[in-house]
């Protein structure tokens with residue numbers, strides 16, 4: 001299925017900060033204070049050496065020493081406060097990013113999402129959001145560094161502009177170094193992001209697949225596979241960290257010692273020529289590493305931004321998908337459908353290369369019970385998917401009560417359609433909660449009625465905790481047939497006007513299937529029912545049977561008509577039943 005062109009989505013990280021103005025302002029104030037305090041200490045030191053000491057002014061001396069002692073404590077307290085604010089902002093941004101992405105995912109069709117691996121989606125929903133929000137708070141540190149850089153710069157220039165000019169000598173060198181390195185590291189960042197995704201996918205597959213792993217004794221293979229993925233990730237991370245810390249650290253130390261030596265040499269020269277005081281030189285020895293430290297941190301922030309880029313792109317890619325579960329501007333509401341469904345030359349494919357359904361046309365009258373059978377992979381479930389509006393026909397159209405399906409408000413339409421899918425999904429909640437999920441306002445009587453219709457009551461009555469039994473992940477504590485009956489009861493509780501059942505009884509014994517069918521036919525005699533089945537017994541009583549093969553309707557008619565035709569259906573039946581008993 002071709003991807004619809006979505007609007008470009010760009011994550012504006014600054015906007016996130018803007019949305020937390022109060023906290024940002026507080027954080028900024030705290031940062032200004034801490035940066036200011038950081039500048040005051042060296043200034044007090046120079047004051048102590050140049051003014052208090054020569055004058056032997058005890059009061060001034062005590063004041064300077066007290067200031068030098070108290071400022072770090074104040075700094076620490078204020079920084080702790082700032083950290084609390086920052087982590088608060090970070091949590092809020094994580095929640096917002098996750099929620100925004102979840103909201104988007106819920107607007108996409110399962111067909112679109114089937115192109116992605118589950119682990120990849122979970123990774124985006126959790127880790128990617130965490131990484132992004134962590135970076136957003138690092139941006140606050142970036143402001144801190146800019147302020148520190150400007151503050152220290154201004155104080156240095158005011159103190160001694162000549163020495164300040166010499167100090168700046170190393171700045172272009174630093175810019176050049178980082179410029180070269182950043183370009184080199186960029187590829188590694190991408191590889192790390194891919195390796196992370198691979199591990200996410202592996203772990204989300206291996207846990208639900210535990211039964212398969214153990215049955216086929218592939219534990220060792222999975223351990224080795226997991227180790228291999230981890231090794232790859234660790235190797236890339238180590239390589240990057242080694243380069244970042246070793247090359248970065250080496251350059252930083254070199255630059256630090258050279259600039260400090262130059263400051264000392266030039267400073268002593270200026271002192272000899274009475275162009276500078278000893279106190280000022282002392283202050284410079286503290287300011288210079290702080291000045292370059294701020295520049296260094298800004299580059300580190302830039303590198304972190306680079307590292308985060310693939311993650312941001314992963315997030316944006318998902319957000320760029322156009323919403324699929326939205327209505328046309330003039331969509332009409334649907335009070336209660338009669339249930340007449342018409343496929344008019346419908347073609348559909350999941351990818352551009354191949355059509356799964358080809359020119360499919362049929363009409364279902366209100367209240368008809370339709371069976372769909374055919375070879376595996378022929379497109380039966382795809383017909384159900386289209387009826388649920390998970391995809392749009394590539395050509396042709398589907399009508400409900402004479403109107404295009406797409407012209408109805410989607411939420412309205414889906415209210416009237418009930419599905420029992422082939423691949424049943426149940427929540428790890430109680431039986432009661434699984435039923436209530438589809439109709440929270442249902443009464444106890446309605447739930448019992450749905451359970452009775454789905455032949456589920458015998459199960460509930462035999463469970464020690466009855467309705468309040470927890471059924472495990474995806475209903476793992478239930479048998480296949482029990483899951484199917486619970487899924488049927490759940491759908492019946494919705495009281496849909498159109499009932500779609502995709503292999504609903506494949507795991508049931510013949511007697512239970514018979515009882516269920518009797519019940520369904522009775523309850524749904526005036527409603528439209530479409531049942532996809534491989535077992536022909538399931539649809540034998542249908543008003544009409546559509547035989548789907550390779551994306552086309554090969555035959556259609558009642559069981560008797562199709563048997564008499566001796567075509568595709570007859571061959572299918574021959575494989576399943578004693579032909580003589582059926583024809584008779």
Ligand SMILES: Nc1ncnc2c1ncn2[C@@H]1O[C@H](COP(=O)(O)OP(=O)(O)OP(=O)(O)O)[C@@H](O)[C@H]1O
Pocket residue numbers: 111114350351356374375376377378379380381382383422
């Ligand atoms: N989400 C998807 N993405 C890509 N291809 C898909 C997707 N779902 C189904 N297909 C392909 O579409 C074809 C028809 O699938 P469909 O599930 O409709 O067949 P079916 O007749 O219901 O088969 P079965 O009887 O085995 O359930 C298959 O070849 C299948 O591989």
